[in-house]
Amino acid sequence: MQKYSIFNLVKNAFSNHENWDLAWKDPTPKTEYDVVIIGGGGHGLATAYYLAKEHNITNVAIIEKGWIGGGNVGRNTTIIRSNYMHDDNALFSEFGMNLWRRMSQDLNYNVMFSPRGIINLAHSDAQMNVYARRGNSMRLNGIDAVLLNREQVKEIIPMADFSENVRFPIFGGLMQPSAGTARHDAVAWGYARQADSMGVDIIQNCEVTGFDVSGGKIKGVRTSRGEIKTKKIGLCVAGSTNILAEKLNMRLPIETHLLQACVSEPVKPILDRVVTFGAGHFYISQSDKGEMVMGGDLDGYNSYAQRGNLPTLQHVLTEGIAMMPFLSKLKMLRTWGGIMDMSMDGSPIIDKTHIEGLYLNCGWCYGGFKATPASGWTFAHTIAQDRVHELNAGYNLNRFSTGHLLDEKGLGTKTWIS
Amino acid sequence: MLHIKCPHCGMRSQNEFSYGGDASVKRPELNKEVSDLEWDNFVYNRKSLRGKHWELWQHLSGCRQWIKVERDTATHEIFKTLKADQEIS
Numbered sequence: 250m251q252k253y254s255i256f257n258l259v260k261n262a263f264s265n266h267e268n269w270d271l272a273w274k275d276p277t278p279k280t281e282y283d284v285v286i287i288g289g290g291g292h293g294l295a296t297a298y299y300l301a302k303e304h305n306i307t308n309v310a311i312i313e314k315g316w317i318g319g320g321n322v323g324r325n326t327t328i329i330r331s332n333y334m335h336d337d338n339a340l341f342s343e344f345g346m347n348l349w350r351r352m353s354q355d356l357n358y359n360v361m362f363s364p365r366g367i368i369n370l371a372h373s374d375a376q377m378n379v380y381a382r383r384g385n386s387m388r389l390n391g392i393d394a395v396l397l398n399r400e401q402v403k404e405i406i407p408m409a410d411f412s413e414n415v416r417f418p419i420f421g422g423l424m425q426p427s428a429g430t431a432r433h434d435a436v437a438w439g440y441a442r443q444a445d446s447m448g449v450d451i452i453q454n455c456e457v458t459g460f461d462v463s464g465g466k467i468k469g470v471r472t473s474r475g476e477i478k479t480k481k482i483g484l485c486v487a488g489s490t491n492i493l494a495e496k497l498n499m500r501l502p503i504e505t506h507l508l509q510a511c512v513s514e515p516v517k518p519i520l521d522r523v524v525t526f527g528a529g530h531f532y533i534s535q536s537d538k539g540e541m542v543m544g545g546d547l548d549g550y551n552s553y554a555q556r557g558n559l560p561t562l563q564h565v566l567t568e569g570i571a572m573m574p575f576l577s578k579l580k581m582l583r584t585w586g587g588i589m590d591m592s593m594d595g596s597p598i599i600d601k602t603h604i605e606g607l608y609l610n611c612g613w614c615y616g617g618f619k620a621t622p623a624s625g626w627t628f629a630h631t632i633a634q635d636r637v638h639e640l641n642a643g644y645n646l647n648r649f650s651t652g653h654l655l656d657e658k659g660l661g662t663k664t665w666i667s
Numbered sequence: 668m669l670h671i672k673c674p675h676c677g678m679r680s681q682n683e684f685s686y687g688g689d690a691s692v693k694r695p696e697l698n699k700e701v702s703d704l705e706w707d708n709f710v711y712n713r714k715s716l717r718g719k720h721w722e723l724w725q726h727l728s729g730c731r732q733w734i735k736v737e738r739d740t741a742t743h744e745i746f747k748t749l750k751a752d753q754e755i756s
Binding site: 549 | 743
């Protein structure tokens with residue numbers, strides 16, 4: 250594999266950049282692999298990369314129905330953070346933050362990680378108390394958190410609505426200065442390129458049609474490009490989890506819902522942080538191209554459409570305008586939707602299953618992108634060692650039966666209430 | 668935008684409704700001995716079908732009645748609506 254460097258850039262300039270190696274190959278599936286990862290999104294690609302890098306397992310295939318990075322890793326709002334209160338979430342996410350910080354060097358691919366900080370706005374005294382508690386929990390877990398008062402918030406984001414007679418006045422906010430954003434496509438491509446260079450087969454346009462299970466053990470997977478023998482399968486298919494679970498006669502605490510995002514026309518730099526509205530569900534940042542990147546609530550009903558409806562978009566943008574009135578002057582450039590694997594307690598699942606050799610990675614709800622490296626790392630460990638790592642022990646599947654829910658936001662069983 | 672035909676009020680905009688989830692889920696019979704798995708299936712586990720899906724909606728900003736709606740989760744097409752006490756056919 251050619252290293253991406255200034256020297257190679259200059260060298261290739263002499264041949265008009267026509268002689269660069271392909272970033273990854275397009276192999277024909279072999280008949281047998283040690284591990285098959287289903288789903289060529291961020292989590293699947295990261296899992297294959299860490300299987301090869303950390304566990305020396307390179308006879309691995311990634312099977313993707315469409316093209317790599319065409320699902321949620323290419324559809325998110327690129328926010329990276331670890332501002333969680335519960336230990337299981339906080340330690341997992343902070344482990345991920347450390348992977349993010351050196352990802353561009355690790356992958357030899359510029360993922361444009363930009364630790365610009367995230368501010369969660371508070372709109373009442375009670376909310377300030379809640380944020381103080383969350384901030385203290387974060388600091389106890391070694392995560393940076395700063396509680397800001399109204400004046401401090403105003404200094405950082407003066408364009409927000411600080412007038413007196415508003416429905417949701419800004420009382421202050423909780424800031425995680427080390428949070429930020431990254432270039433989402435680059436994350437998928439960077440992991441793909443490195444995994445490929447270590448021997449992983451990335452097989453695109455290959456749909457899973459069934460599984461070979463006998464005696465409670467995985468024997469192989471049937472695909473639109475033939476049967477593949479394997480003893481270990483990692484399922485990383487986000488919103489399509491239930492479709493594949495049905496082929497395995499499994500019922501999971503997951504519902505597939507639609508989440509929209511949108512960007513405005515590009516404007517000059519105005520917002521250099523990620524900001525979330527505290528009296529609803531709205532978040533915003535500005536991309537390097539100048540577009541305001543915005544998102545919020547689920548559309549609110551089961552959906553596989555990858556395409557949303559206007560009422561939710563209107564609702565979300567109303568919140569945005571309440572928070573930052575200047576947004577009303579902007580034209581909308583694009584809107585899109587992705588399908589989320591909403592778990593019943595709002596937390597993910599990375600675990601073994603009752604079928605030997607079948608490993609599950611799902612339930613990412615709104616927060617899949619930032620978890621990409623930590624999810625890949627812990628899932629690779631779970632697959633390679635056939636046991637969960639302490640970092641993902643809290644993300645077990647049986648917590649729903651035993652009552653040990655990981656309810657960071659207390660959403661309960663109504664995944665569409667947020 | 669979805670248009671849902673409330674069996675009580677007629678065709679209305681999606682804005683008047685709120686969602687209530689899979690309508691095929693049945694609560695285990697009262698006072699019956701229930702296994703953990705049955706209870707999990709009632710409380711947490713969902714099929715979350717791709718395609719035709721029977722679901723509960725409430726006509727919150729209308730007659731406030733709960734209704735059943737058969738909708739395609741891939742195309743958003745709505746096929747049929749029933750009153751809450753009518754059995755799914």
